[in-house]
Amino acid sequence: MAETAVFRSGGRQFHVKVGDVVDLPRIDGEEGSEIAFEEVLLYQVPGNVRVGAPFVEGAKVFAEITDQTKGPKIRGFKYKPKKHYKRSFGHRQAITRVTITSIEIKGGAAKAESKEETEEPAAAASE
Numbered sequence: 001m002a003e004t005a006v007f008r009s010g011g012r013q014f015h016v017k018v019g020d021v022v023d024l025p026r027i028d029g030e031e032g033s034e035i036a037f038e039e040v041l042l043y044q045v046p047g048n049v050r051v052g053a054p055f056v057e058g059a060k061v062f063a064e065i066t067d068q069t070k071g072p073k074i075r076g077f078k079y080k081p082k083k084h085y086k087r088s089f090g091h092r093q094a095i096t097r098v099t100i101t102s103i104e105i106k107g108g109a110a111k112a113e114s115k116e117e118t119e120e121p122a123a124a125a126s127e
Contacts, residue, residue, distance in 0.1 A: 003103045006042040007061045013041060016100045017031050026094040029065045035098070037061040043105055050105075057112065058106025063098040 004017045010025030029035055040059035043050045050056050071093040079086045 002046060004044045005040050005059065005061050005103045007037040008039040008041060009037055018100055018101075018102060019101045021066065021097060022063075022100065023071070023095045023097050025096070026068070027096040027098075028067070029068075031065055031067060031094070033065050034101070035063055035065060037063070044102070056105065061100060061102050062102045062104065063100050065096060066099050067097040069095055069097065 002017060003017065006012075006013055006015050009027070009045045011014060012025070014022055014024070016022055027035065038055070038060055040056045041052050041054065043052075043056045043059045050059070052059075074091045074093075076091070077087070078089075
């Protein structure tokens with residue numbers, strides 16, 4: 001079953017499924033610790049989608065912190081023409097790399113009936 005979810009962390013939204021490795025803005029925690037994201041905006045299983053208003057009630061995305069590191073170096077440069085003003089700067093964003101371990105929803109997963117299951121009783125009744 002391919003469950004997917006969209007959750008919010010650090011002001012950004014991430015579309016994930018179980019097993020994905022995602023780089024998030026820095027989250028406090030040690031490597032190997034488990035964290036839960038409760039701001040789930042969308043939960044999807046094949047054939048059924050739950051969209052939150054603004055969040056899906058009872059849905060959580062669980063992840064394990066894999067690494068606390070920094071992102072790539074971003075170089076910047078400012079200058080003002082004819083004024084002898086030049087400034088160079090760099091920035092490396094602190095990031096947390098997480099692995100999605102599970103996506104859960106309170107009250108059971110949202111299961112959708114497949115077309116095959118709904119057609120079988122009709123075919124059996126006609127025979």
